[in-house]
Amino acid sequence: MSETLLAFFKAMADESRLRIIGLLAQGERSVQELARALDLKEPTVSHHLAILRGLGLLTVRAEGTTRWHVLDHAALEGLSKRVLQSATAPPPRGADVAEDKLLQGFVDRDGTLKQIPASRKKRAAVLRWLMRAFASGRRYSESEINTLLQEHHWDSATLRRELVGHNMLARKDRVYWRLPETDWKSGSAP
Amino acid sequence: MSETLLAFFKAMADESRLRIIGLLAQGERSVQELARALDLKEPTVSHHLAILRGLGLLTVRAEGTTRWHVLDHAALEGLSKRVLQSATAPPPRGADVAEDKLLQGFVDRDGTLKQIPASRKKRAAVLRWLMRAFASGRRYSESEINTLLQEHHWDSATLRRELVGHNMLARKDRVYWRLPETDWKSGSAP
DNA sequence: CGTCTAAATAGATGCCTATCGAAATGCAAG
DNA sequence: CTTGCATTTCGATAGGCATCTATTTAGACG
Structure with a gap:
């Protein structure tokens, strides 16, 4: 629960990833396209995409050797809502087990x-x-x-x-x- | 606008700061108390508090030499809402001016x-x-x-x-x- | 004014991670 | 099977940042 919170914020706390999210919100993009648009090398983009995939924020579709990534709007919204709720929640109960x-x-x-x-x-x-x-x-x-x-x-x-x-x-x-x-x-x- | 977004996520993307927010959500705390509760040194806590203050998330009250910090719930909620709105917004318009x-x-x-x-x-x-x-x-x-x-x-x-x-x-x-x-x-x- | 305590600042150190080039994988087509 | 291309994986590097120690500021009290 709390791990997800930290993971989510860490994932969003990077300019490249925010820009990637912005691009993938508009439609499908390949790794190449993203690399060109962001002025980064493919391995770097691949690294960022892996992180976003790890949070379940992306949908991937393979077509030949190229993979088309797109933002899963519903997933992002859902995760955000849950994160925000726990972040702004009233006096939480103890961490004691x-x-x-x-x-x-x-x-x-x-x-x-x-x-x-x-x-x-x-x-x-x-x-x-x-x-x-x-x-x-x-x-x-x-x-x-x-x-x-x-x-x-x-x-x-x-x-x-x-x-x-x-x-x-x-x-x-x-x-x-x-x-x-x-x-x-x-x-x-x- | 977009700077605030990055700054917000970067501020939240640290375990110590998340725990500080949790503690300050419950009531006023001094730097000492926080340092003891988190098992950190005072300067480190001071550093984190400065970052959170920079986002306007805290209210500070001085009493002698000690400063009582507390979470500004309204500020956190407001910032979060705005950030989330722009993060999950539908197809954004161009960056062109x-x-x-x-x-x-x-x-x-x-x-x-x-x-x-x-x-x-x-x-x-x-x-x-x-x-x-x-x-x-x-x-x-x-x-x-x-x-x-x-x-x-x-x-x-x-x-x-x-x-x-x-x-x-x-x-x-x-x-x-x-x-x-x-x-x-x-x-x-x- | 000198001393005591709380906090902030400065400077140093070490870890984490974004980024890159090189090499490996996977897939399509000849 | 070989060649070619898109992507991922690997290993190395570098910059950022959390954390620490040491020092400085600031208030309280005699």
């Missing part, structure tokens, strides 16, 4: 917390996930905290109390801040 | 030919633009020609005849092919 499955039960794909888990262990996992919204070293007002939490669940007050109870957030006066992750184990039950 | 203005009067943004120009000079310009759909060296059946032309105008028959009359397409039996551009000047009136 262990917790991820657990979270999928309680967190919607758009980042909405469907329900606050009753089980202490599961609740802790969800709270850890919520902590991704808070940077360490920064101080937050209570209203800031609520705004951030409400993006995931309506009951920001409960979540805020839970976070403090699990030693993930600390509070003094009306100011909150993130505690180091090493403290999170020794939570006193709320 | 001279003809381009002329074409804008007859060709819609989506590539539809609104009207076949009556003036011979303007008609020739439009026909030249249509020829971008045809590769040299390839042979086309009449139905292929019609299919390609109908993407731009319903009256493919007239367009086909005009293209032959202007020495842009040649015809023998029922097969058509593109003529070299040097022939296009000496058109015998249809």
Whole structure:
């Protein structure tokens, strides 16, 4: 998934390949034609075409010894849409593998917390996930905290109390801040 | 325009920067935090942040000596949309500067030919633009020609005849092919 | 002003890859 | 089978860029 993202951007991050895409969007072209149009040698063009083929962006048709390449508009559009969606997606879930499955039960794909888990262990996992919204070293007002939490669940007050109870957030006066992750184990039950 | 496109893809074509974007999508982070999270040195992170700032993707807030960076979601989404639109756009008009203005009067943004120009000079310009759909060296059946032309105008028959009359397409039996551009000047009136 | 910390800049190094020439492959035609 | 052409594969080179160390700038605090 994420590999495709990187691969896609790397493929598009080259001027020659962008120009090739432009030409192949207009119609079929042979390697020769492309080489002449771009002022490159055939091996170079072949190299670029291989990369674009690897992403499934091209359709090839052999006619004798020459190969006619053309852009697969649908493939490009599809790939782009998927890439953009994941690139501009709202707060993504963690890269952890262990917790991820657990979270999928309680967190919607758009980042909405469907329900606050009753089980202490599961609740802790969800709270850890919520902590991704808070940077360490920064101080937050209570209203800031609520705004951030409400993006995931309506009951920001409960979540805020839970976070403090699990030693993930600390509070003094009306100011909150993130505690180091090493403290999170020794939570006193709320 | 096209520079922005390349710059955007180059900026996104790096794993470290993608991870930085991921982190800054969740909330504010300092350079230190990012360096620790990514296992990189501060100068490296600083370098990446400068590139992302250059594209206007980040918002920075100074607090003492530390700078809190955060992703500007709107900017990313806007840039992405624009980039994708131009990357997946239908048959683009020429890179010529001279003809381009002329074409804008007859060709819609989506590539539809609104009207076949009556003036011979303007008609020739439009026909030249249509020829971008045809590769040299390839042979086309009449139905292929019609299919390609109908993407731009319903009256493919007239367009086909005009293209032959202007020495842009040649015809023998029922097969058509593109003529070299040097022939296009000496058109015998249809 | 001197010191401490956070970040930016400068300069050096190493990896990745776009590009090329040369050689190999594949296909068509005599 | 041999010849010829279009393309791919191979190996080498060079330029770009991510990353590092070392240094400089800038703010906070006494």
